[in-house]
Amino acid sequence: QVQLVESGGGLVQAGGSLRLSCAASGRSIDRYAMGWFRQAPGKEREFIAAITWSGATTYYADSVKGRFTISRDNAKNLVFVQMNSLKPEDTAVYYCAESRYGRPGPAFDDFDYWGQGTQVTVSS
Numbered sequence: 001q002v003q004l005v006e007s008g009g010g011l012v013q014a015g016g017s018l019r020l021s022c023a024a025s026g027r028s029i030d031r032y033a034m035g036w037f038r039q040a041p042g043k044e045r046e047f048i049a050a051i052t053w054s055g056a057t058t059y060y061a062d063s064v065k066g067r068f069t070i071s072r073d074n075a076k077n078l079v080f081v082q083m084n085s086l087k088p089e090d091t092a093v094y095y096c097a098e099s100r101y102g103r104p105g106p107a108f109d110d111f112d113y114w115g116q117g118t119q120v121t122v123s124s
Contacts, residue, residue, distance in 0.1 A: 001026055001027075001113070002025070002026045002029060002098055002113050003024070003025045003026045003113075004022055004023070004024055004096045004097070004113060005023045005025075005116070006020060006021070006022050006094060006095065006096050006115045006117060006118040007021050007023070008020040008021050008118060009118030009119045009120045010119075010120070010121070011121045011122075011123065012086055012120070012121070012122055012123070013122070013123050014086060014087055014088055014122055014123065014124050015085060016086050017084045017085075018086065019080060019081070019083070020036070020080065020081045020083065020094055020096075020118060020120070021078060021079070021080055022034070022078065022079040022080070022096030022115060023077065023078055024098070025077070028074070028077060029072075029074070029098055030074035030077075031053050031102055032053055032098050032101070032102060033050055033051060033052050033053055033098075033103055033104045034050065034051055034070075034072060034079045034096065034097070034098055034099065035048075035049060035096070035097045035104060035108060035111055036048050036050070036068075036070060036081045036095065036097075037095045037097060037111075038090075038092035038094045038095065039092055039117075040089075040091060040092040045095070046061065046063075047061055047108040048060070048061045048063070048064050048081075048094075049061070049064065049068055049070040049081055050070065050099070050104045050108060051070045051071065051072055051079070052102060052103045053074075053103070054102075055071065055074070057103070058070050059104065064083075064090075067083065068082065068084070069081065069082040069084075070082075081094070086122045087122060088122050088123065088124045090120060090122050091120060091121050092119075093117040093118065093119050093120075094117060094118055094119075094120050095114055095116075095117045097111035097112075097114045098111060098112060098113040099111050099112070100112045
């Protein structure tokens with residue numbers, strides 16, 4: 001069973017940047033797609049980005065496209081999301097997750113393992 005731990009969250013001003021990391025342990029994640037999700041207070045958790053097992057293909061929600069970049073380092077069992085041009089509406093708890101497949105399904109609802117989340121707060 002894999003364990004996922006997110007880090008890199010914090011408080012940033014609008015227009016700023018953060019880089020979140022997700023460290024996996026317990027086994028390798030190199031055969032599985034990985035994703036980032038977020039949940040703001042009073043809202044449902046939403047998909048923001050995913051990457052296939054090899055890193056060859058990435059997917060983004062429209063709300064973050066052009067501002068966020070997902071990447072992975074399979075040798076180090078790490079997944080990242082670089083977040084630029086942050087907006088107050090990006091404030092949320094951000095979660096890393098592992099898909100049960102090498103490529104995520106079209107609904108991005110096939111993620112089985114989740115981290116505990118890291119808080120990102122963007123001030124205006």
